[in-house]
Amino acid sequence: MLNIVGVGICEGQITERASKLISQAEVVFGSKRALQLASKFISGEFHELNRFDERIYGEIESLAKQKKVVVLSTGDPMVAGLGTKLKGNVEPGISSVQMALARLGEDLCNAIVIDAHARNAEKELELIEKRNLLILADKKFDPSIFGTRRVALLENICGNEKILIGKANEIKISSDYSILFVWR
Amino acid sequence: MLNIVGVGICEGQITERASKLISQAEVVFGSKRALQLASKFISGEFHELNRFDERIYGEIESLAKQKKVVVLSTGDPMVAGLGTKLKGNVEPGISSVQMALARLGEDLCNAIVIDAHARNAEKELELIEKRNLLILADKKFDPSIFGTRRVALLENICGNEKILIGKANEIKISSDYSILFVWR
Numbered sequence A, B: 001m002l003n004i005v006g007v008g009i010c011e012g013q014i015t016e017r018a019s020k021l022i023s024q025a026e027v028v029f030g031s032k033r034a035l036q037l038a039s040k041f042i043s044g045e046f047h048e049l050n051r052f053d054e055r056i057y058g059e060i061e062s063l064a065k066q067k068k069v070v071v072l073s074t075g076d077p078m079v080a081g082l083g084t085k086l087k088g089n090v091e092p093g094i095s096s097v098q099m100a101l102a103r104l105g106e107d108l109c110n111a112i113v114i115d116a117h118a119r120n121a122e123k124e125l126e127l128i129e130k131r132n133l134l135i136l137a138d139k140k141f142d143p144s145i146f147g148t149r150r151v152a153l154l155e156n157i158c159g160n161e162k163i164l165i166g167k168a169n170e171i172k173i174s175s176d177y178s179i180l181f182v183w184r
Helices: A016-024 A032-041 A054-063 A096-104 A122-129 B016-024 B032-041 B054-063 B096-104 B122-129
Strands: A002-006 A027-030 A045-048 A069-073 A089-091 A111-116 A132-137 A150-155 A162-167 A178-182 B002-006 B027-030 B045-048 B069-073 B089-091 B111-116 B132-137 B150-155 B162-167 B178-182
Touching (some): A002 A016, A016 A032, A016 A089, A027 A032, A032 A045, A032 A069, A054 A069, A089 B096, A096 A178, A096 B089, A111 A122, A122 A132, B002 B016, B016 B069, B032 B069, B096 B178
Parallel strands (some): A002 A089, A027 A045, B002 B069, B002 B089, B027 B069
Antiparallel strands (some): A132 A178, A150 A162, A150 A178, B132 B178, B150 B162, B150 B178
16 A cells, blocks of 8 residues: 655645554655654654665555555655656645745746756746746756746745745846746 | 635645644634534634625735634635635645646646636637646536547545546536646
8 A cells, every 4th residue: 555645845734634644654755854744643664765766666666565655755746746656645745836826925827837856847938928937946947048027036945934036037046946936 | 813724625634734823713714615624623713704705805804903813715725716815824725736636646747727617718728739737627618629638527526536537528527616637
């Protein structure tokens, strides 16, 4: 039995359903951050995931044939997450996308979410002609591609949070876990 | 103090942070369904919202100047929700969009979310040329506009759940709270 469980990105964002799945698991896998967020609910054994590749996914799926296994996913498993990598039941969690929309007062139905984290998303950025963009970005991402459009940069949500609003060509991204919101 | 709090769409989807905000509120507003989902956390007075208009939003915002007020939002306040209608702090919740993506194994970063619930979204449907679409739909929505494309229809998530997969022009929507997922 394999459950892929979203644990949110801030302390206290785990749902009741998620906490039950975690506490019933015989084995829990997760990144250091995910294990921290879920720690008070874990009662079985737990393992920190340091690599994320086909081989480890295969091992976890094999183990789940015999045991109740939970794989934790920071945020939501279906937002650039583990939900498409592993075969199992997915339990949603609060994603950084939702936090950013909440902070900015923007509705998901007026935005397009783009994963530009450690990948080239150039082609997708053309969607700015259609809607606001919410971009999961890292330090390598250069906002100046959007010229003088109005943008918001969100860094360290739930931590030492910083929200910067300005023109795209005047903003620099300094964290590998940033969200850039671009108004159409 | 006004908090707009997402309560998810299924039983048990309220986060720890959300439950605290609800239990600390002196006055709680919400639809019948939202009040049901949050009932065990409500300790102050509560009022069922039957209408959703500028006047009631103004009354709630006035009251929130003197009291700790929570407005419950089924799902997430930033998904076709109350988060853009009221001025206050938004606490995210699990939306039907997330449940649909979880069920279908699809990532939000490969889809565009469209609100076609009691509104005409015709122009936005052209985005199918760019990405998969996840459409919040009602009975009036006619899937046949997508021809023979592959679609999934999700009805009554968390309830008497039904997932139908087929061709767009062979599917009929029978519930006013449906999600239609259209593969590009």
